[in-house]
Amino acid sequence: MVRTYFLLAWTWTRAAAAYPASFWLMTVFGVIIAALDVAVILVVFANTTSLAGFSRDEVLFLYGAASVSFTVCDMFVSNLDRVSQHIKAGTLDTFLIRPVSAWLQLATDRFNGTRVGRVLQAGAVLGYALAVLDLDWRRAWMIPVMVVTGMVIFTALWTLAGALQFALTDAPEVSSSFTYGSQQLSQYPFSIYGRDLVGGVTYVVPLAFINWQPGLYVLGRDDPFGTPEFMRFMGPAAALVLALLAALAWRQGIRHYRSTGS
Amino acid sequence: MIELERVGRSFKVKRNVVHAVHDLSFTVSAGEFVGYLGPNGAGKSTTIKMLCGILTPTSGRVRVAGLDPSRRRTTLARRIGVVFGQRTTLWWDLPLADSFELIRLLYKVERAAFRSRLDELTETLDLGSFMRTPVRQLSLGQRMRGDLAAALLHAPDVLVLDEPTIGLDVVSKAGIRDFLRRLNAEQGTTVLLTTHDLGDIERLCRRVMLIDHGRLAFDGTLEELMATAPDEATIEEVVTRLYTGSPAQ
Amino acid sequence: MSSHIRRCKTIPLYARLVRYGFRKHATYVWAALAGAFTNSVFGVLRAYILIALWQTRPGLAGYDVTDAVTYCFVTQAFIGPMQLFGGGLGIPERIRSGDIALDLIRPASLQLSSLAEDLGRAAYLFLVRGFPPMLLGAAMFGIVVPTDPGRWAAFLAGFAIAVVVSFGWRYLVALSVCWLVDDRGVAVLSLVLTTFFSGLMVPLHIFPGWLGDLAAALPWAAMVQLPTDLYLGKAPVLETLAFQAFWAVVLLALGALGTRAIRHKVVIQGG
Ligand SMILES: Nc1ncnc2c1ncn2[C@@H]1O[C@H](COP(=O)(O)OP(=O)(O)OP(=O)(O)O)[C@@H](O)[C@H]1O
Ligand SMILES: [Mg+2]
Numbered sequence: 001m002v003r004t005y006f007l008l009a010w011t012w013t014r015a016a017a018a019y020p021a022s023f024w025l026m027t028v029f030g031v032i033i034a035a036l037d038v039a040v041i042l043v044v045f046a047n048t049t050s051l052a053g054f055s056r057d058e059v060l061f062l063y064g065a066a067s068v069s070f071t072v073c074d075m076f077v078s079n080l081d082r083v084s085q086h087i088k089a090g091t092l093d094t095f096l097i098r099p100v101s102a103w104l105q106l107a108t109d110r111f112n113g114t115r116v117g118r119v120l121q122a123g124a125v126l127g128y129a130l131a132v133l134d135l136d137w138r139r140a141w142m143i144p145v146m147v148v149t150g151m152v153i154f155t156a157l158w159t160l161a162g163a164l165q166f167a168l169t170d171a172p173e174v175s176s177s178f179t180y181g182s183q184q185l186s187q188y189p190f191s192i193y194g195r196d197l198v199g200g201v202t203y204v205v206p207l208a209f210i211n212w213q214p215g216l217y218v219l220g221r222d223d224p225f226g227t228p229e230f231m232r233f234m235g236p237a238a239a240l241v242l243a244l245l246a247a248l249a250w251r252q253g254i255r256h257y258r259s260t261g262s
Numbered sequence: 263m264i265e266l267e268r269v270g271r272s273f274k275v276k277r278n279v280v281h282a283v284h285d286l287s288f289t290v291s292a293g294e295f296v297g298y299l300g301p302n303g304a305g306k307s308t309t310i311k312m313l314c315g316i317l318t319p320t321s322g323r324v325r326v327a328g329l330d331p332s333r334r335r336t337t338l339a340r341r342i343g344v345v346f347g348q349r350t351t352l353w354w355d356l357p358l359a360d361s362f363e364l365i366r367l368l369y370k371v372e373r374a375a376f377r378s379r380l381d382e383l384t385e386t387l388d389l390g391s392f393m394r395t396p397v398r399q400l401s402l403g404q405r406m407r408g409d410l411a412a413a414l415l416h417a418p419d420v421l422v423l424d425e426p427t428i429g430l431d432v433v434s435k436a437g438i439r440d441f442l443r444r445l446n447a448e449q450g451t452t453v454l455l456t457t458h459d460l461g462d463i464e465r466l467c468r469r470v471m472l473i474d475h476g477r478l479a480f481d482g483t484l485e486e487l488m489a490t491a492p493d494e495a496t497i498e499e500v501v502t503r504l505y506t507g508s509p510a511q
Numbered sequence: 512m513s514s515h516i517r518r519c520k521t522i523p524l525y526a527r528l529v530r531y532g533f534r535k536h537a538t539y540v541w542a543a544l545a546g547a548f549t550n551s552v553f554g555v556l557r558a559y560i561l562i563a564l565w566q567t568r569p570g571l572a573g574y575d576v577t578d579a580v581t582y583c584f585v586t587q588a589f590i591g592p593m594q595l596f597g598g599g600l601g602i603p604e605r606i607r608s609g610d611i612a613l614d615l616i617r618p619a620s621l622q623l624s625s626l627a628e629d630l631g632r633a634a635y636l637f638l639v640r641g642f643p644p645m646l647l648g649a650a651m652f653g654i655v656v657p658t659d660p661g662r663w664a665a666f667l668a669g670f671a672i673a674v675v676v677s678f679g680w681r682y683l684v685a686l687s688v689c690w691l692v693d694d695r696g697v698a699v700l701s702l703v704l705t706t707f708f709s710g711l712m713v714p715l716h717i718f719p720g721w722l723g724d725l726a727a728a729l730p731w732a733a734m735v736q737l738p739t740d741l742y743l744g745k746a747p748v749l750e751t752l753a754f755q756a757f758w759a760v761v762l763l764a765l766g767a768l769g770t771r772a773i774r775h776k777v778v779i780q781g782g
């Protein structure tokens with residue numbers, strides 16, 4: 001499956017490589033867009049030294065960790081949220097007559113590498129934060145674990161977003177609340193949010209495991225909401241449950257697909 | 263090769279239910295060349311979409327090459343080729359050759375087998391002159407030949423065609439008909455052909471099925487079809503009679 | 512005589528185009544409601560950031576916490592009507608398909624008819640995508656609702672000019688397609704400038720030092736920051752409206768020049 005993915009992605013990349021100028025331009029602009037979120041964090045911290053109990057560098061750590069997961073998924077699976085476009089254009093039928101899962105084909109459709117710039121930008125922020133924060137290195141093993149957990153969660157969210165568009169074909173924008181909304185949510189320490197909201201994104205949709213819970217462990221801090229210590233390690237389990245649900249939702253979406261009348 | 267048993271498919275459209283296909287049963291054996299006729303909106307495309315697993319039937323049982331299309335869609339895809347005349351299955355922005363390369367990857371066709379098959383198709387369908395042209399710049403006839411080649415690159419046992427001659431000129435039509443006839447005769451590929459061009463049916467199909475309002479209205483040989491209305495001279499008149507219940511004007 | 516007839520017909524023509532723009536978007540209710548939903552969700556997330564900041568710095572930029580929350584939801588309500596993420600004009604597609612030539616040989620001005628249609632679109636989206644975020648903000652956090660009719664009048668005037676400024680900018684971006692092979696770069700650049708320098712992400716008042724001064728002088732400030740300040744009653748009314756009107760006129764004038772240039776390119780040179 002991974003092999004098929006990369007073969008498909010490579011074919012698209014080769015097709016896009018026919019226009020190198022556009023490729024570099026889009027890569028650079030991608031970095032600039034992603035940098036806007038960092039700019040906002042810096043503007044906020046130009047006015048204060050701590051936000052809801054977290055310093056600038058701690059926030060950059062949380063931002064960087066979530067953003068690495070997010071941008072990798074943005075690069076590799078974000079095309080899943082074009083389901084509605086494909087349904088309306090009647091092009092989804094084509095994916096369904098091929099011997100490879102529609103999910104894989106949609107994810108790679110028109111793949112282009114320009115989003116790699118954002119991954120590098122997120123990686124740079126995370127690297128900076130790790131360099132300046134005085135971390136307990138015995139806890140550093142959690143960092144790769146949390147990044148991978150985050151990728152699984154974001155992939156599941158994009159799959160859910162795509163599945164939702166089978167039902168909400170006329171209102172695809174709703175699904176970006178899940179994907180881009182979750183990214184926005186996970187850029188800041190959850191201590192800024194209301195207790196109910198944090199409860200919801202911990203126990204209902206496990207967004208707290210993208211970076212918040214494991215991040216607290218890495219930073220060596222207690223949860224201001226007082227969740228018990230073992231919650232820091234529940235990320236992989238929560239991500240797997242969400243991935244399973246997303247896969248089921250996707251299957252249901254495909255089974256209820258109605259195609260078009262002509 | 264294809265078996266339908268009391269298959270139904272309905273669509274909910276703003277509180278109404280449209281029965282696109284209703285209680286439809288038929289069997290097509292390996293090596294047959296069957297014409298699938300019916301007036302606009304009869305349910306032909308819907309049937310075809312159920313055969314390749316795009317649509318899940320609301321009732322009944324479908325088997326193609328022994329597989330349930332809606333459950334084993336990706337496995338079945340290797341054994342079936344599909345062409346939708348009204349819509350290309352190729353990649354709009356890619357040159358034809360790249361589209362074929364993608365198909366090779368998707369279907370995991372051996373490189374050598376792929377080469378020889380592509381050469382053969384390029385020759386018989388005369389694709390050589392526009393191999394490097396992006397699909398969106400192809401004329402309708404060129405695109406249709408490209409689509410046919412794409413559907414056959416993985417050497418499927420069954421070929422399902424939904425209006426493959428729509429909008430083609432007489433020469434292109436004759437070329438495609440000739441190609442399909444030889445494919446069926448020489449390689450034994452089972453073909454199910456939907457068309458509104460009765461010339462296709464007359465020249466290609468030994469057996470004809472006709473559906474109306476989602477139900478099978480006729481199933482038999484071409485001769486039997488003609489015999490349903492002995493006082494009519496041409497196939498057009500016979501089919502008009504079957505569609506409308508009264509003689510052609 | 513003939514000029515008299517033309518004048519009589521011009522006003523109803525544009526009024527009709529405004530109605531047409533309104534109706535056209537009214538057919539996409541679900542898309543608009545989905546947009547309203549998304550804007551509301553992001554409004555809540557942004558509100559928490561501003562609340563956290565204002566809790567550590569009460570009175571920052573002359574706002575209190577309620578002002579900051581209000582700021583957040585009012586600006587979210589602007590996204591749809593002002594198309595802050597770009598697009599909404601349909602001109603790039605028409606340039607690419609060559610249909611623009613048909614628009615340019617019509618007797619009505621391309622710029623004015625696009626403006627009329629865009630105003631209709633903005634009016635519709637103001638109703639459908641503007642109110643839901645404000646209502647949600649009011650329900651969840653409580654927001655400032657002006658009681659003084661004068662302040663409402665100032666806000667509505669500022670909002671109307673802001674829509675024109677946003678149109679002026681998007682029109683220029685749309686015309687640029689005519690000279691570019693790949694217009695995605697311009698679209699992204701416009702997105703970055705608009706979202707950052709309009710005050711959509713955080714109020715421009717809290718930008719540090721020269722960045723703040725720069726942002727306050729640019730046309731994007733006239734789109735989001737200034738009408739919101741009029742709503743909150745934090746800006747001198749006449750000066751603010753004059754500043755907005757200045758940018759509206761400048762952008763429309765540039766747009767008129769641009770229209771002449773593409774007419775020259777498309778109609779006279781034939782593409
Ligand atoms: N996705 C859909 N949603 C709603 N109704 C549909 C859908 N697809 C098909 N139908 C309805 O089902 C019926 C059969 O449609 P179908 O496309 O199978 O007809 P057809 O025989 O292929 O007609 P044609 O010759 O015009 O292509 C029609 O009444 C059509 O309106
Ligand atoms: Mg059809």
